[in-house]
Amino acid sequence: MQCFMCGAEVGNEKVCYNCGADILLYKQIVYTSYVFYNQGLEKAKVHDLSGAIEALKTSLQYYKYNTRARNLLGLCYYQVGDTVRAINEWVLSKNLQEEDNPTADRYLAEIENDPGLLTKLNSTIKKYNQAIEYCKAGSRDLAMIQLKKVISQNPNLVKAHQLLALLYIQDEKYADARKVLSAAAKIDSNNTTTIRYIHEVKELLKEQNTGKRRKKNDVFTFNDGNDTVIMNEHALRSMLDTTKTSLINIVLGLVVGLLICFFLIVPTVKDNMAEGNTDTILALNENLSEERDKNQELQEEIDKLKSSLSAYDETQDIPTSYENLLAAQNAHAAGDDAAAAESIQLVSKEVLGTAGKTAYDSLYTTLAPTIIQGYYEDGNTFYGDENYESAIVNFQTVVDIDEKYNNGAALFLLGDCYRLTGDSAKALECFNKVVELYPGNQWGRQAKVYIAADDTELSATEVGD
Amino acid sequence: MIDFEEELKKFEPAIEVEQAEADIKARDLTDLTDLLVNISSQQNATATTK
Numbered sequence: 001m002q003c004f005m006c007g008a009e010v011g012n013e014k015v016c017y018n019c020g021a022d023i024l025l026y027k028q029i030v031y032t033s034y035v036f037y038n039q040g041l042e043k044a045k046v047h048d049l050s051g052a053i054e055a056l057k058t059s060l061q062y063y064k065y066n067t068r069a070r071n072l073l074g075l076c077y078y079q080v081g082d083t084v085r086a087i088n089e090w091v092l093s094k095n096l097q098e099e100d101n102p103t104a105d106r107y108l109a110e111i112e113n114d115p116g117l118l119t120k121l122n123s124t125i126k127k128y129n130q131a132i133e134y135c136k137a138g139s140r141d142l143a144m145i146q147l148k149k150v151i152s153q154n155p156n157l158v159k160a161h162q163l164l165a166l167l168y169i170q171d172e173k174y175a176d177a178r179k180v181l182s183a184a185a186k187i188d189s190n191n192t193t194t195i196r197y198i199h200e201v202k203e204l205l206k207e208q209n210t211g212k213r214r215k216k217n218d219v220f221t222f223n224d225g226n227d228t229v230i231m232n233e234h235a236l237r238s239m240l241d242t243t244k245t246s247l248i249n250i251v252l253g254l255v256v257g258l259l260i261c262f263f264l265i266v267p268t269v270k271d272n273m274a275e276g277n278t279d280t281i282l283a284l285n286e287n288l289s290e291e292r293d294k295n296q297e298l299q300e301e302i303d304k305l306k307s308s309l310s311a312y313d314e315t316q317d318i319p320t321s322y323e324n325l326l327a328a329q330n331a332h333a334a335g336d337d338a339a340a341a342e343s344i345q346l347v348s349k350e351v352l353g354t355a356g357k358t359a360y361d362s363l364y365t366t367l368a369p370t371i372i373q374g375y376y377e378d379g380n381t382f383y384g385d386e387n388y389e390s391a392i393v394n395f396q397t398v399v400d401i402d403e404k405y406n407n408g409a410a411l412f413l414l415g416d417c418y419r420l421t422g423d424s425a426k427a428l429e430c431f432n433k434v435v436e437l438y439p440g441n442q443w444g445r446q447a448k449v450y451i452a453a454d455d456t457e458l459s460a461t462e463v464g465d
Numbered sequence: 466m467i468d469f470e471e472e473l474k475k476f477e478p479a480i481e482v483e484q485a486e487a488d489i490k491a492r493d494l495t496d497l498t499d500l501l502v503n504i505s506s507q508q509n510a511t512a513t514t515k
Contacts, residue, residue, distance in 0.1 A: 084481065
């Protein structure tokens with residue numbers, strides 16, 4: 001270390017042996033400066049900028065070459081919106097320590113690189129100063145407008161917040177004042193002026209809320225578009241207290257709504273429903289008729305297809321019928337009339353040609369007794385088994401071919417089958433024919449008995465052979 | 466209770482950019498070390514005279 005008086009090297013000595021200067025005292029002064037710098041730094045870290053500024057100023061009063069303290073002081077000024085003071089501190093810092101002072105270099109470079117910033121800040125400062133002038137001249141409204149502009153341009157200018165709050169307090173707008181002061185406290189948390197104003201505003205708000213300071217003709221103001229409406233408290237309360245009126249309006253609205261619904265909407269809805277139903281029925285009728293037409297068309301189509309199918313079946317039946325006819329002829333030629341009778345019955349005469357029909361008729365006539373006998377025997381078998389339905393089919397076939405077969409036995413047995421199945425009319429018809437054809441033989445006599453007694457309930461066994 | 470007029474007096478105009486140079490020049494940069502140098506110088510002078 002060098003002596004502050006003569007510049008001689010003094011090392012760790014307390015006194016300079018060259019000039020006798022008090023080195024210890026000098027060192028104590030420098031150390032005290034750094035102690036204040038540390039305090040300022042701690043306060044700045046917790047946003048106690050006012051406290052930091054005071055500590056850093058003290059630090060510099062001890063030792064002006066404490067560059068760190070000066071740079072930090074400039075930063076604190078900058079933070080509270082006092083930009084010109086901040087620049088001054090950085091310029092001084094640079095002058096006092098031209099070399100190895102990167103912090104000041106950086107801050108100044110940032111401001112130099114943004115010339116618009118300086119202009120803007122200067123304009124804000126001018127407006128702030130003008131606002132102070134307005135206040136002093138009694139134009140508080142103009143001052144408020146200016147201060148609001150200043151805060152919008154430089155939200156960190158604590159002094160502007162404080163002055164605006166003071167104006168609000170003067171106009172008894174305590175809530176607004178509190179809001180502005182809260183913003184100021186966020187920037188500089190321990191500013192004595194801000195704290196004092198906040199306390200004052202809190203007290204005033206308390207008094208206002210408890211009504212101690214309420215005046216009889218308290219007035220409220222609010223903005224309605226571009227107009228400012230002023231009214232006393234009673235008028236405002238009565239305007240806001242619309243509970244009863246609202247209730248009455250709601251009830252009236254409900255009643256009117258119900259009446260409208262009953263007299264206008266319900267009939268209209270009913271009419272619409274009736275019209276809708278009629279339309280639906282008409283539509284359904286139309287659909288039904290359309291469906292019927294379609295059904296008829298489809299039925300016609302089915303008939304056509306059926307006729308086509310039957311023609312097709314007949315066409316298919318032709319060769320089979322000829323084959324059966326040939327088989328019957330062959331069987332007959334071989335002397336097997338039973339097989340011939342079976343084959344000829346499988347022939348469809350309608351599908352045969354003229355020659356085929358002639359051959360069929362000829363062979364059928366030849367085989368007729370065999371065929372009839374077959375049917376008659378089958379009929380008797382069914383009759384014996386009391387299967388009268390099948391017996392009727394066989395006896396009817398026999399009767400259709402030859403109603404006198406076996407001296408009227410087939411006809412009588414047919415009638416008897418009808419009698420046993422409860423068809424009295426058909427039974428009597430058969431019995432009458434038997435009596436007519438063979439009145440003297442056993443079938444005729446038995447038929448007479450049935451007819452005379454009208455006793456169709458008699459058992460066939462009683463007839464005897 | 467805040468006295469508006471009294472409070473208003475505490476608000477001083479902020480330094481504008483144009484006033485920056487004048488402000489720096491007007492600044493008294495004397496610190497304690499300067500005072501110590503002065504005192505020491507005066508003591509040395511007195512001692513030399515004697």
